Amino acid sequence: MNARWLAGKLGAALLTLVFVLIFNFFLFRGIGDPTAELARLPQSTPEEVEKLRASYGLDKPLLGQFTDYAGDTLTFDLGISQDTREPVWDEIKEAIPWTLLLVGTGTLLATVIGAWLGVVAATKRGKRTDEGLLSFSLFTYSAPEYWIGILLILVFAVAIPIFPAGQQVTPGEDFSTWLAEAADVLNHLVLPAAAMTLMLLGQYFLIMRSSMVDVLTEDFVTVKRATGLPWHRVVSHHAVPNALLPLVTLAAIQFGAIAGGAITIETLFSWPGLGDLTYQAIIDKNFPVLQGTFLVFSIAVIFANLLADCLYFAIDPRVKAT
Amino acid sequence: MTAARAKELLLGSWQGRFGLAVLAFFILMAIFGDAIAPYNPEASSLDVLAPPSSEHLLGTTESGADVLSQLLAGARISIVVGFAAAIISAVIGATVGLLSGYFGGWTDRILDGLDNWFLVIPTLPLMIVLSSLLSPSLGVLILVIGITSWAGTGRIVRSQVLTLRERAFVERARALGAGHGYIIRTHILPNALPLIFANTVLIVAVAILSESALAFLGLGDPTQISWGTMLENAFTSDAPSAEAWWYVVPPGLCITLLVLAVALLGYRFEEYVNPRLQERSG
Numbered sequence: 001m002n003a004r005w006l007a008g009k010l011g012a013a014l015l016t017l018v019f020v021l022i023f024n025f026f027l028f029r030g031i032g033d034p035t036a037e038l039a040r041l042p043q044s045t046p047e048e049v050e051k052l053r054a055s056y057g058l059d060k061p062l063l064g065q066f067t068d069y070a071g072d073t074l075t076f077d078l079g080i081s082q083d084t085r086e087p088v089w090d091e092i093k094e095a096i097p098w099t100l101l102l103v104g105t106g107t108l109l110a111t112v113i114g115a116w117l118g119v120v121a122a123t124k125r126g127k128r129t130d131e132g133l134l135s136f137s138l139f140t141y142s143a144p145e146y147w148i149g150i151l152l153i154l155v156f157a158v159a160i161p162i163f164p165a166g167q168q169v170t171p172g173e174d175f176s177t178w179l180a181e182a183a184d185v186l187n188h189l190v191l192p193a194a195a196m197t198l199m200l201l202g203q204y205f206l207i208m209r210s211s212m213v214d215v216l217t218e219d220f221v222t223v224k225r226a227t228g229l230p231w232h233r234v235v236s237h238h239a240v241p242n243a244l245l246p247l248v249t250l251a252a253i254q255f256g257a258i259a260g261g262a263i264t265i266e267t268l269f270s271w272p273g274l275g276d277l278t279y280q281a282i283i284d285k286n287f288p289v290l291q292g293t294f295l296v297f298s299i300a301v302i303f304a305n306l307l308a309d310c311l312y313f314a315i316d317p318r319v320k321a322t
Numbered sequence: 323m324t325a326a327r328a329k330e331l332l333l334g335s336w337q338g339r340f341g342l343a344v345l346a347f348f349i350l351m352a353i354f355g356d357a358i359a360p361y362n363p364e365a366s367s368l369d370v371l372a373p374p375s376s377e378h379l380l381g382t383t384e385s386g387a388d389v390l391s392q393l394l395a396g397a398r399i400s401i402v403v404g405f406a407a408a409i410i411s412a413v414i415g416a417t418v419g420l421l422s423g424y425f426g427g428w429t430d431r432i433l434d435g436l437d438n439w440f441l442v443i444p445t446l447p448l449m450i451v452l453s454s455l456l457s458p459s460l461g462v463l464i465l466v467i468g469i470t471s472w473a474g475t476g477r478i479v480r481s482q483v484l485t486l487r488e489r490a491f492v493e494r495a496r497a498l499g500a501g502h503g504y505i506i507r508t509h510i511l512p513n514a515l516p517l518i519f520a521n522t523v524l525i526v527a528v529a530i531l532s533e534s535a536l537a538f539l540g541l542g543d544p545t546q547i548s549w550g551t552m553l554e555n556a557f558t559s560d561a562p563s564a565e566a567w568w569y570v571v572p573p574g575l576c577i578t579l580l581v582l583a584v585a586l587l588g589y590r591f592e593e594y595v596n597p598r599l600q601e602r603s604g
Contacts, residue, residue: 016442023443146538146553150574283540285454
């Protein structure tokens with residue numbers, strides 16, 4: 001059954017991908033024709049418009065256009081950016097590592113800190129520490145993540161200028177070693193990654209807290225205590241590993257969606273990832289780039305879901321049994 | 323729901339009281355904001371990025387407009403967009419969930435597939451793409467947020483309807499020859515309604531945050547001032563570097579408080595309609 005279960009998941013992921021391609025094609029075709037602007041100009045001749053339409057492949061029937069689009073997309077040809085005249089895929093390729101760095105750092109920090117705070121709150125359930133942490137997580141859940149970023153800039157880049165407020169490296173700086181450059185990038189990463197962490201922390205904390213509360217009431221915890229094991233050992237060696245599963249799964253599932261959620265943070269900090277690319281595309285009405293980043297955001301979610309399924313498959317024996 | 327139960331639900335906890343008070347405060351602000359605003363929120367002056375003073379209680383913007391007056395005007399957009407988008411999302415989610423759970427078979431396969439697909443597609447990028455393609459206005463914002471936020475409601479309603487469908491009173495009605503429309507109207511929908519309502523209140527919070535994010539990215543209604551567009555203007559005019567805290571702190575704080583209030587009310591409703599949550603909380 002194992003192989004069939006995985007094959008089913010893989011098939012569903014592929015099917016979703018096909019629908020994403022169809023949707024992405026018709027959505028942007030729906031806004032119409034990139035040559036409409038030219039056709040409106042009084043000095044343009046019908047021949048010119050026709051030539052331009054042919055260069056976009058718009059003179060073909062719709063199905064032919066779609067197979068062209070799907071074929072191009074599958075070979076990483078996402079068209080040309082209206083703004084820079086560079087291939088869209090080249091711009092996306094350059095942006096992906098920056099988004100991965102930011103989202104990865106944020107997810108990692110939020111998971112570790114969220115797990116730790118969740119354990120603290122669950123073991124001190126109902127006490128003041130617990131209530132304080134719950135209120136804090138409600139606040140960060142309700143606050144717009146880019147506003148938290150603005151507050152971080154206000155405090156740590158302007159009032160007490162210890163971190164840079166934007167971009168990924170100091171512009172114009174000549175680094176003697178790659179180590180110096182890495183340190184500079186790390187310095188620029190601090191504030192956006194902190195904003196990212198605060199955006200995710202509340203939810204991760206709540207998941208860990210509630211799963212920890214559940215685990216602590218289970219029989220095996222009582223049994224371990226009865227054998228005379230010290231309480232902190234029961235918590236750290238037996239309860240925490242069991243309570244981590246829902247949090248790790250959630251973090252894995254969300255990893256894909258977070259890239260899309262980081263758009264405002266990347267914009268705020270001029271962090272050169274997919275989010276900032278998307279923002280520039282919105283401002284310039286650069287539809288080929290927008291279509292490309294939307295595709296990548298969607299694929300990221302599908303891929304992360306699949307990865308989370310595999311992870312679940314690997315660590316939870318109950319899935320294998322079914 | 324009886325009046326006594328509604329009162330206990332809303333006033334029986336600090337979450338309910340806080341949520342209700344804050345929401346009432348912002349609704350009043352949305353209604354009377356224009357009347358009590360000290361200045362025209364869009365009137366610029368030479369007094370640019372001035373800190374709070376007796377003339378401008380919350381200082382001025384990069385164009386010299388009064389921050390407090392803009393803040394008062396912004397309440398309306400957040401409330402209107404939040405509630406209108408949540409209602410659209412509730413109608414779509416409830417319809418999809420009801421039809422797919424009740425009829426099963428191919429209807430379910432298609433509608434549940436659609437629901438799953440909307441759950442997978444990243445929401446903010448989808449909203450960005452849709453609002454970039456349409457020209458931004460208040461109606462477009464509401465529509466875009468509404469049609470991208472319903473998948474969770476659809477999922478929950480579907481699973482509720484799946485259990486309702488097998489209940490004795492539904493089978494009895496069916497055996498007596500009642501039509502599908504009748505059964506859905508009199509047995510399924512009324513029983514699913516509290517759940518739909520609780521879920522919709524939570525969507526209001528999400529919709530308010532979505533509006534603010536879209537506005538921050540320059541996709542808000544350009545003719546209206548919202549808290550999100552205030553933050554966008556502050557950001558693009560580099561107000562944080564000018565230490566203009568009076569310009570960036572109030573709009574974000576208003577969004578946070580309103581979202582918090584609505585979310586707390588939503589959780590209260592959810593606890594009431596979903597007894598399983600009651601044991602776990604606290």
